[in-house]
Amino acid sequence: RANKSTHGIFLPHLVASLEQVEQTYIMVKPDGVQRGLVGEIISRLERKGFKLTGLKLFQCHKELAEEHYKDLKTKSFYPTLIDYITSGPVVCMVWEGVGVVASARKLIGSTNPLQAEPGTIRGDLAVQTGRNVVHGSDSPENGKRETALWFKEGELCEWTPAQAPWLME
Ligand code: ADP
Secondary structure: OOOEOOOOOEOHHHHHHHHHEEEEEEEEOHHHHHOOOHHHHHHHHHHHOOEEEEEEEEOOOHHHHHHHOHHHOOOOOHHHHHHHHOOOOEEEEEEEEEOHHHHHHHHHOOOOOOOOOOOOHHHHHOOEOOEOOEEEOOOHHHHHHHHHHHOOOOOOOOOOOOOHHHHOO
């Protein structure tokens, strides 16, 4: 893999950052899909300069929702959270880049949309914690865990965006 694209083109400018490349699992939740915000949310991550490596519309089943949110099992809102996430299709995505996990969390904004800064997805597009339109992994470890949970092998694409040399020196 190293510093070659899938077409074998040598890209020396990418070598230094390879170890820093992270993966994050981003999901447009059912309210985001129903409200027609899929394009808007993808666009914000795309324009920032991160690389999309996985994308699908998916009806999440209960077992998967429970596994994804297993750390919140003891919370009072857990049953309604599972109902919410399984209430309609979600858009599952994997984004890659240097610092993508923390940066995507910043672009998404605070869990409670009323406390999320203007300019963030939740700050601009949502009003309630229980309808906060988007999920983003909270650590590089969870980025990997959630990617493996929501995507099968072969569903992700390894590619080199044409803009790569214009994003990273
Ligand atoms: P985040 O999604 O910002 O990482 P958490 O991991 O704390 O936030 O919570 C996961 C999701 O659970 C939230 O995005 C939200 O959909 C839901 N949630 C969290 N807290 C509440 C709450 N107090 N009431 C209803 N839903 C909640």
